[in-house]
Amino acid sequence: MAFDTGPIVRANLRNKTGPMLIAIQIALTLAVLVNAVFIIQQRVEKITRPTGMDVDNIITVQSVGIGDGFDMPSSVREDVAALESIPGVIAATPSQHVPLSGSGWGTEMKASAETDAPRENAVQYFMTEHWMEALGVKLESGRTFAAEDIDYPEQFGEVPDSIIITRAFADALFPDGDAQPGVTLYNGLNDPMTVIGIVEQMHGAWVGWDKLGNVMIVPTVMPIDYIYYLIRTEPGQRDRIMPQVEETLVALNDQRLIKDLKPHAEYKEDSYMGDRGMAILLSVVVGLMMVVTGVGIVGLASFSVRQRVKQIGTRRAVGARRGAIVRYFMLENWLITTAGVLLGTVLAVGVNYWLVVSYELERLNPVYVPVGILALWAIGLLAVAWPARRAAAISPAVATRTI
Amino acid sequence: MFRYYLRLAFRSLKRTPALTGLMIGTVALGIGVFMAALTVYYLMSMNPIPHKSDRLFAVQLDSWDPVEPWDDERPEVPPWELTYADAMALLESTVPARQLAMHKASLVVQPERDEVKPFLEQARVTAGDFFAMFDIEFLYGGTWDRSADIDGNLVAVISEDINEKLFGGEDSVGRTVSLNDRDFRVVGVTRHWNPTPKFYDPNNGAFDEAEQIFVPIGVGRELSLFSSGNTNCWKDEEVVTFEDFMGTECVWWQYWVELETPDQKAAYQSYLDGYVATQKELGRFGRPLNNTLTPVGEWLELRRVVRRDNKVLVGLSFLFLGVCLFNAVGLMLTRFVGKAPQIGVRRALGARKSAVFSQQLIEVGAIGAGGGLLGLAFAWLALQGIKRLFPYYERLAELDFTMVAAAIFAAVATTVVAGLYPAWRVCRVPPAGYLRIQ
Numbered sequence: 131m132a133f134d135t136g137p138i139v140r141a142n143l144r145n146k147t148g149p150m151l152i153a154i155q156i157a158l159t160l161a162v163l164v165n166a167v168f169i170i171q172q173r174v175e176k177i178t179r180p181t182g183m184d185v186d187n188i189i190t191v192q193s194v195g196i197g198d199g200f201d202m203p204s205s206v207r208e209d210v211a212a213l214e215s216i217p218g219v220i221a222a223t224p225s226q227h228v229p230l231s232g233s234g235w236g237t238e239m240k241a242s243a244e245t246d247a248p249r250e251n252a253v254q255y256f257m258t259e260h261w262m263e264a265l266g267v268k269l270e271s272g273r274t275f276a277a278e279d280i281d282y283p284e285q286f287g288e289v290p291d292s293i294i295i296t297r298a299f300a301d302a303l304f305p306d307g308d309a310q311p312g313v314t315l316y317n318g319l320n321d322p323m324t325v326i327g328i329v330e331q332m333h334g335a336w337v338g339w340d341k342l343g344n345v346m347i348v349p350t351v352m353p354i355d356y357i358y359y360l361i362r363t364e365p366g367q368r369d370r371i372m373p374q375v376e377e378t379l380v381a382l383n384d385q386r387l388i389k390d391l392k393p394h395a396e397y398k399e400d401s402y403m404g405d406r407g408m409a410i411l412l413s414v415v416v417g418l419m420m421v422v423t424g425v426g427i428v429g430l431a432s433f434s435v436r437q438r439v440k441q442i443g444t445r446r447a448v449g450a451r452r453g454a455i456v457r458y459f460m461l462e463n464w465l466i467t468t469a470g471v472l473l474g475t476v477l478a479v480g481v482n483y484w485l486v487v488s489y490e491l492e493r494l495n496p497v498y499v500p501v502g503i504l505a506l507w508a509i510g511l512l513a514v515a516w517p518a519r520r521a522a523a524i525s526p527a528v529a530t531r532t533i
Numbered sequence: 534m535f536r537y538y539l540r541l542a543f544r545s546l547k548r549t550p551a552l553t554g555l556m557i558g559t560v561a562l563g564i565g566v567f568m569a570a571l572t573v574y575y576l577m578s579m580n581p582i583p584h585k586s587d588r589l590f591a592v593q594l595d596s597w598d599p600v601e602p603w604d605d606e607r608p609e610v611p612p613w614e615l616t617y618a619d620a621m622a623l624l625e626s627t628v629p630a631r632q633l634a635m636h637k638a639s640l641v642v643q644p645e646r647d648e649v650k651p652f653l654e655q656a657r658v659t660a661g662d663f664f665a666m667f668d669i670e671f672l673y674g675g676t677w678d679r680s681a682d683i684d685g686n687l688v689a690v691i692s693e694d695i696n697e698k699l700f701g702g703e704d705s706v707g708r709t710v711s712l713n714d715r716d717f718r719v720v721g722v723t724r725h726w727n728p729t730p731k732f733y734d735p736n737n738g739a740f741d742e743a744e745q746i747f748v749p750i751g752v753g754r755e756l757s758l759f760s761s762g763n764t765n766c767w768k769d770e771e772v773v774t775f776e777d778f779m780g781t782e783c784v785w786w787q788y789w790v791e792l793e794t795p796d797q798k799a800a801y802q803s804y805l806d807g808y809v810a811t812q813k814e815l816g817r818f819g820r821p822l823n824n825t826l827t828p829v830g831e832w833l834e835l836r837r838v839v840r841r842d843n844k845v846l847v848g849l850s851f852l853f854l855g856v857c858l859f860n861a862v863g864l865m866l867t868r869f870v871g872k873a874p875q876i877g878v879r880r881a882l883g884a885r886k887s888a889v890f891s892q893q894l895i896e897v898g899a900i901g902a903g904g905g906l907l908g909l910a911f912a913w914l915a916l917q918g919i920k921r922l923f924p925y926y927e928r929l930a931e932l933d934f935t936m937v938a939a940a941i942f943a944a945v946a947t948t949v950v951a952g953l954y955p956a957w958r959v960c961r962v963p964p965a966g967y968l969r970i971q
Binding site: 147148151152154155158159161162165166169194196197198285286287317318319356387389400403404406407408410411412414415418419422423425426429430432433436481484485488489490491 | 552555559562563566639641643650651652653714768769770771772773774777840841842844845846848849850852853855856857859860862863864866867871918919922923924925954958
């Protein structure tokens with residue numbers, strides 16, 4: 131089968147503005163497409179990575195004591211017992227902050243008492259015995275807290291005997307990966323704390339922090355006048371139980387404010403707002419860009435068909451089949467698109483270089499380039515199909531007119 | 534002549550409505566997306582206090598860990614905040630025209646009026662100079678007496694909004710408000726004030742709302758108020774009481790000074806260096822001497838108030854605008870070449886090249902103006918979308934006059950530039966060839 135590559139190239143070189151415009155447009159589209167999709171992919175991965183918690187079935191609420199009559203330790207015991215007695219509630223725990231909320235309390239721990247021992251940062255949560263069930267976190271080894279492990283100190287500065295940490299934190303402190311429950315960690319003042327359990331995974335406070343998985347749970351209720359409760363419900367029961375949480379707490383004690391009663395998922399959504407918004411905005415831009423480029427190809431191809439009516443008619447008159455005409459335009463478009471994507475590959479790498487240097491974004495995964503090229507070839511062929519069919523419909527009789 | 538050309542342009546545009554619509558739509562899409570991205574960027578990087586921004590300085594002292602910088606990525610940057618001890622010591626200086634140490638704190642407000650339930654409100658523990666320094670106007674009353682910053686008299690300044698909520702908007706100066714279960718006397722009510730970005734304390738979000746209640750530094754001590762903003766510690770210290778905490782190397786106080794002249798600035802810089810030198814003798818400040826005074830504009834850059842994502846979006850949407858314009862040029866070429874016979878006749882009848890050229894440019898300008906107007910509508914739509922995606926940016930997604938003017942100008946300018954080539958092609962049409970076909 132004869133391809134018309136030679137004549138097409140020569141024709142386009144002679145009248146190069148239109149094809150050049152489309153090629154540049156395709157090049158720019160590829161550059162943006164590849165980089166945007168790469169960023170979108172990274173954000174989506176970040177948002178959907180497992181948190182280690184049953185975020186969708188957790189209710190959160192804040193309780194703030196008002197006045198001197200409010201006693202946090204006794205209030206916490208009562209509140210947790212009452213919350214756990216609501217039908218459909220699996221478990222509840224107090225905490226001084228909500229995981230994934232962007233607020234947290236970071237701390238640094240050492241792997242031994244020596245001054246030059248490996249040190250590592252983690253976020254700590256002060257929780258009580260049912261915390262694991264209340265968050266849906268899975269124990270990897272060791273045990274969880276018993277009721278008698280929980281401290282209710284009257285002032286700051288008390289050091290817990292036992293703690294539970296995440297596997298990520300354990301591996302960060304003991305890079306050989308052999309840390310087991312029973313190991314002792316030290317704070318900056320060299321107070322020892324025994325790790326009684328290691329949990330598989332749990333996310334901490336700041337979703338943009340590279341140590342998000344470093345978490346330490348302390349079996350203490352802090353002597354502060356505000357606290358959050360994290361309450362896990364049976365699947366699907368969350369929204370039904372939410373109002374009961376407020377009623378229960380208000381009925382127990384009115385020397386306080388009940389604030390921010392909401393699904394835990396809202397904190398997560400807020401924390402990832404920037405990433406999600408970026409992914410959506412980029413998707414919209416990419417989508418619009420493909421449409422605009424497609425329309426541009428249709429426009430230019432129609433123009434070139436109109437310009438060549440007589441030529442096409444003549445070809446048909448001397449025996450070219452419709453298929454040959456369609457093939458001619460398809461091939462012409464494919465050649466222009468290919469020129470565009472070649473230029474676009476260079477541009478895409480350039481744009482990525484600019485993003486890496488100026489904004490410390492990650493270097494492009496090269497796989498995205500061929501995928502982008504395939505997408506643009508497909509768009510090009512789809513867009514040119516209609517003008518090409520119109521060209522094929524031109525009657526051979528046209529050749530005889532207006533001469 | 535211009536009006537005649539304009540009429541010609543409209544007539545010619547009307548002849549090919551689909552193509553005209555496509556061109557205007559393409560330009561509008563590009564302009565709309567680009568303008569939306571630019572608007573957010575522009576509002577993010579706005580100077581919230583332009584007339585004073587080079588006289589107000591954020592103070593930073595490098596009191597951080599001797600063995601590790603505050604920020605590994607930028608080791609030359611001292612911590613954003615100061616320790617309690619340093620903040621209080623600096624307040625003694627007589628060099629600055631105005632100065633203040635401050636932090637954010639949560640207070641429980643218990644209204645007198647029974648119909649309003651108690652609520653938690655963000656307050657600012659600060660010095661009496663706060664209002665004069667940041668040009669905050671008073672609706673009623675004024676700031677507190679300087680002695681309150683030291684003695685901890687229970688006085689408070691509240692915002693217009695809180696005054697409305699608590700006192701129904703009356704002049705509440707002298708009235709009592711219960712904060713954290715203590716009775717405070719209201720001394721002033723401020724007019725609405727909400728600088729964008731929140732330059733004076735961007736720690737918990739540069740586009741957070743300003744605090745609504747202000748209390749003197751002394752009250753912070755009196756009520757043992759921790760910061761509800763950021764507190765960062767590097768040294769391992771035993772902390773049991775609030776007194777202990779005040780004595781730590783933890784940084785939790787923002788510090789601002791107003792310095793009127795370069796001389797004053799130099800004098801204050803040497804005051805700071807002198808202070809840190811004496812502290813070094815006491816065994817504190819183990820890091821190299823690094824005390825900085827940063828004016829508002831540089832401060833906002835240092836704090837990276839404009840997020841990288843926004844810059845990336847502006848860049849990519851600019852490329853998108855580029856695609857749209859190349860597209861529009863392609864479509865214009867289609868059009869112009871399609872009307873070459875008509876131009877040929879006009880040229881043959883005596884129209885000069887320059888006349889044809891300017892007539893084409895006016896046509897292109899009309900497309901640009903149409904694209905700009907429609908683009909504004911698209912930009913507005915896009916900003917509504919951005920507001921829904923980022924409730925936090927609500928204040929940053931408003932079109933203002935500058936942006937409207939910029940959008941229309943950009944649309945017309947870029948389409949005219951883009952239309953230069955097609956117009957030039959068209960005016961070079963040789964008249965003879967087309968006459969022959971007729």
